[in-house]
Amino acid sequence: xxxxxxxxxxxxxxxxxxxxxxxxxxxxxxxxxxxxxxxxxxxxxxxxxxxxxxxxxxxxxxxxxxxxxxxxxxxxxxxxxxxxxxxxxxxxxxxxxxxxxxxxxxxxxxxxxxxxxxxxxxxxxxxxxxxxxxxxxxxxxxxxxxxx
Numbered sequence: 001x002x003x004x005x006x007x008x009x010x011x012x013x014x015x016x017x018x019x020x021x022x023x024x025x026x027x028x029x030x031x032x033x034x035x036x037x038x039x040x041x042x043x044x045x046x047x048x049x050x051x052x053x054x055x056x057x058x059x060x061x062x063x064x065x066x067x068x069x070x071x072x073x074x075x076x077x078x079x080x081x082x083x084x085x086x087x088x089x090x091x092x093x094x095x096x097x098x099x100x101x102x103x104x105x106x107x108x109x110x111x112x113x114x115x116x117x118x119x120x121x122x123x124x125x126x127x128x129x130x131x132x133x134x135x136x137x138x139x140x141x142x143x144x145x146x147x148x
Contacts (some may be wrong), residue, residue, distance in 0.1 A: 011050025033124050034104065034143035036068045041084045044073025044099045051129040051137050062126045067125035069126050070145055071099055078111065086111035088122065088142070101142040105131030110144055 004084060040062060042050075047069075050058040062069060073090035076098055081087045086108050090099040101112045101122045114120065125141030 014134075030141075031066050031068070031125075033068050033141045034107075036123075038070035038123060038145075039065075039067040041070045043129070044071055044090035044092050045096070047071055047099055047137055048096035048135065051134070052096040053127060059128055063128050066125065069124055069139065070121060070123050071101070071139065072121045073099065073119070075114055075116050075120060076115050084108075088114060088120070089136075090120070092131060094136070097129075097131075097137065099139060100136045101139045103142045103144075107143050 036146040041114065042062075047062075050061070054083040071090060073092070075088060077089040079087050079089070081102065085105055086103045088103060088111060092098050103125055121144070122139070122142050123145045124139040127138045129137050129138055
């Protein structure tokens with residue numbers, strides 16, 4: 001009887017600990033990529049070439065660990081996505097594709113003023129590369145970088 005009680009109390013304590021850790025992880029605030037210092041500084045062309053040369057290593061270098069990426073390049077296109085937010089497409093090279101930057105909603109007004117050919121610096125989080133029609137390195141939670 002005493003052993004059963006000890007086992008049940010131990011299991012209850014472990015369950016409460018697991019629930020506590022789960023809630024802590026669920027409510028953990030997201031990293032603010034707009035204000036965080038960049039972990040990586042790279043040009044759009046070098047960024048797309050890295051994924052074209054070795055996607056596995058590029059994924060480890062730029063995606064893993066919630067890194068803040070500061071990418072510099074010329075705008076190829078500015079458009080609205082299905083959510084009404086602005087997407088800025090940076091030119092890479094003809095062979096390696098582009099960098100798609102999904103801007104944060106609070107960046108909408110500044111991003112709408114951008115036009116093709118402008119040189120910009122954008123901070124955000126890289127999620128990897130997709131190949132639908134063209135090759136694109138995808139960045140989310142993006143903001144225009146202030147001069148540092």
